[in-house]
Amino acid sequence: MNKKASKAQKNRTFFLSFFKVKKNRDRLIHLGISILAVIIFILAWDLYAQLQNKPYLPRPHMVFDALIASFFNRDPFSQRYMGEHILASMVRILYGFIIAFILAVPLGLLMGWSKHVHNAGNPIVELIRPIPPIAWIPFAIVFFDEPFDTAFIVFLGIFFPVLINTIFGVKRIDPIIIDAAKTLGVTKRNMLQKVIFPAVIPTLMTGIRIGLGIGWMCIVAAEMVGVTGGGVGFYISAMADVGRYDDMFAGMIVIGILGFITVGGASYIERRVSRWMGMR
Amino acid sequence: MKKVSKNKLMSIIGIVIIVSVLLLAGCFEEDGEKSIKAVKIAPKDMKASLDSGDIAGYVAWEPYCSDSVVGGVGKTLHLSGEIWPGHPCCVVAVEKNFASSNPDLVKHFLKAHMEATTWMVNALADNTSMEYSLLVDIAVDFTARDEAVVKEALSHMTYVYLLTEDFYDGLKEYTDKLIEFEIVTDDKISERGYEDTEDFVDKYVDETYLQDAATVTPTSTSLGTVRVGYLLGDLHQLAYPVAKNSDVGGGKSLFEKYGVTVTDASGAPYSNGGDEMDHFEAGDVDMGYLGSAPAVLKHLNAGINTMILAQVNNEGSAIIVAESIDSLKDLRGKKFGIPGFSTVQYFLLRMIAEEENIKVST
Numbered sequence: 001m002n003k004k005a006s007k008a009q010k011n012r013t014f015f016l017s018f019f020k021v022k023k024n025r026d027r028l029i030h031l032g033i034s035i036l037a038v039i040i041f042i043l044a045w046d047l048y049a050q051l052q053n054k055p056y057l058p059r060p061h062m063v064f065d066a067l068i069a070s071f072f073n074r075d076p077f078s079q080r081y082m083g084e085h086i087l088a089s090m091v092r093i094l095y096g097f098i099i100a101f102i103l104a105v106p107l108g109l110l111m112g113w114s115k116h117v118h119n120a121g122n123p124i125v126e127l128i129r130p131i132p133p134i135a136w137i138p139f140a141i142v143f144f145d146e147p148f149d150t151a152f153i154v155f156l157g158i159f160f161p162v163l164i165n166t167i168f169g170v171k172r173i174d175p176i177i178i179d180a181a182k183t184l185g186v187t188k189r190n191m192l193q194k195v196i197f198p199a200v201i202p203t204l205m206t207g208i209r210i211g212l213g214i215g216w217m218c219i220v221a222a223e224m225v226g227v228t229g230g231g232v233g234f235y236i237s238a239m240a241d242v243g244r245y246d247d248m249f250a251g252m253i254v255i256g257i258l259g260f261i262t263v264g265g266a267s268y269i270e271r272r273v274s275r276w277m278g279m280r
Numbered sequence: 281m282k283k284v285s286k287n288k289l290m291s292i293i294g295i296v297i298i299v300s301v302l303l304l305a306g307c308f309e310e311d312g313e314k315s316i317k318a319v320k321i322a323p324k325d326m327k328a329s330l331d332s333g334d335i336a337g338y339v340a341w342e343p344y345c346s347d348s349v350v351g352g353v354g355k356t357l358h359l360s361g362e363i364w365p366g367h368p369c370c371v372v373a374v375e376k377n378f379a380s381s382n383p384d385l386v387k388h389f390l391k392a393h394m395e396a397t398t399w400m401v402n403a404l405a406d407n408t409s410m411e412y413s414l415l416v417d418i419a420v421d422f423t424a425r426d427e428a429v430v431k432e433a434l435s436h437m438t439y440v441y442l443l444t445e446d447f448y449d450g451l452k453e454y455t456d457k458l459i460e461f462e463i464v465t466d467d468k469i470s471e472r473g474y475e476d477t478e479d480f481v482d483k484y485v486d487e488t489y490l491q492d493a494a495t496v497t498p499t500s501t502s503l504g505t506v507r508v509g510y511l512l513g514d515l516h517q518l519a520y521p522v523a524k525n526s527d528v529g530g531g532k533s534l535f536e537k538y539g540v541t542v543t544d545a546s547g548a549p550y551s552n553g554g555d556e557m558d559h560f561e562a563g564d565v566d567m568g569y570l571g572s573a574p575a576v577l578k579h580l581n582a583g584i585n586t587m588i589l590a591q592v593n594n595e596g597s598a599i600i601v602a603e604s605i606d607s608l609k610d611l612r613g614k615k616f617g618i619p620g621f622s623t624v625q626y627f628l629l630r631m632i633a634e635e636e637n638i639k640v641s642t
Binding site for chain 1: 317318319320321325329332334461462463464554557561577578580581582583584615620621622639641642
């Protein structure tokens with residue numbers, strides 16, 4: 001019997017280590033494919049830039065040089081380093097995100113839970129949602145002070161994806177779970193806090209991920225018009241203005257990297273929160 | 281000791297990062313109190329921004345300066361001539377390949393420009409003449425501003441087509457300043473094949489076309505079409521609608537008189553000279569009216585294949601401020617509108633701020 005158990009244990013360990021090795025190997029393959037794709041992209045860019053031979057499309061090494069230089073030299077317009085521009089943009093994103101999160105999540109929960117609130121809020125939401133956030137720029141400049149004018153544009157970009165996904169998250173909860181909770185005598189407050197909110201988290205995080213992506217697009221557009229205090233969007237716009245396209249592309253790459261990190265961070269938080277709340 | 285859970289630790293780290301970012305951001309704001317905060321605003325929106333209190337002042341070309349003054353929204357702090365007397369402003373530029381393939385067409389275009397400019401100078405010399413009234417009508421149509429604004433703006437304008445010594449000197453001074461402000465590097469001068477700024481100005485401004493244009497005579501033969509770039513409602517570039525106007529030419533336009541068919545380039549009118557240079561590069565514009573500043577900047581930094589053939593005007597810009605502002609120092613810590621970083625207007629702001637030891641930031 002002991003022998004049998006020991007053999008079963010051995011087999012189990014073997015299978016587990018086999019899958020672990022396989023999992024690591026798969027990860028390495030995925031990483032390898034991603035790196036290869038980036039290398040091919042850069043080579044294609046370089047080739048096309050050489051064929052075009054125009055300053056409007058600088059070669060990758062020129063952009064890389066401009067990128068490095070931007071962290072050590074102040075730009076000639078705002079006298080800021082790239083690090084300061086990044087900070088300025090991140091603060092605007094942060095303000096926009098915090099305000100959007102504080103407003104969109106409770107509103108989404110209420111609109112998903114109550115038909116009356118949904119009927120009242122839905123026409124307004126659907127009326128405003130299709131308006132591109134950048135169309136609000138002149139309004140924001142006049143009605144809000146720095147940094148809330150640009151943060152407002154970011155807020156609009158993040159608010160709707162978070163709201164819609166929260167509503168969707170509430171609506172897709174299995175009614176059996178709600179009924180079971182009711183049968184067990186769960187109070188309204190606990191229902192929202194302990195049943196509905198945890199169930200909404202995966203779709204809410206999807207909304208946050210999408211919203212942050214849109215937020216970065218919005219911040220660049222907003223910073224290109226009438227902004228003080230620098231920002232990566234400002235940097236891109238000013239460099240384009242004077243024809244320094246290698247610097248402009250460097251700014252664009254910074255936005256890409258920041259967006260990638262932010263969205264990656266949101267995915268990471270999503271996994272951790274889901275695990276913490278027992279969803280995975 | 282109670283062990284802090286990993287999740288709590290992560291949350292604390294997250295909050296510390298967020299608070300640090302917000303605090304750091306606050307630190308950078310302090311510097312803004314000492315400097316004029318330049319913000320890019322389309323000239324057509326400047327009056328409204330000043331009126332709403334969003335900006336404390338702006339620098340622009342006419343008629344966007346007189347528009348605020350006549351409308352009672354702001355006052356003139358400095359005319360551009362007070363900052364830099366006779367400074368170069370708008371020019372006629374051409375795409376180099378177009379000029380070498382169509383030299384006659386270019387010369388005939390310039391002849392119409394010369395005649396239009398001379399007609400305008402004469403009209404402005406006597407504001408009781410029929411020509412002056414016609415000029416005002418054309419300007420009202422071109423700028424979409426009312427008569428009072430246009431008349432006030434015209435009183436600050438100097439129209440000129442000749443490439444004078446002062447123009448060469450001004451352009452050289454401007455290019456040297458661009459290098460001093462690190463907007464253009466020395467490398468770019470040599471990269472474009474010039475020895476120094478003097479060599480650049482000598483080669484980038486080609487006066488041979490203008491000299492030849494002086495001998496051009498009217499023709500009934502159509503020499504071809506020129507796609508023309510120009511800026512939205514820019515009173516500096518009034519020579520263009522004047523040369524297109526059939527009343528000025530006595531039944532047919534000055535362009536027609538010299539056998540030139542003109543058409544607005546794709547996307548024209550443009551919001552600033554930088555945009556127009558991009559359209560030169562895109563192959564949309566053959567010849568264009570634009571600021572000498574963006575023409576120089578984008579040629580040097582981006583290698584756009586253009587050259588300057590004639591002047592259009594000099595001076596004709598101003599710093600306009602809210603009633604509460606009495607000096608440039610009062611603008612410190614306040615938002616100030618500029619039409620773009622490639623414009624001579626931004627450069628004028630930098631010049632006077634430097635003189636008064638005030639920093640211009642964003």
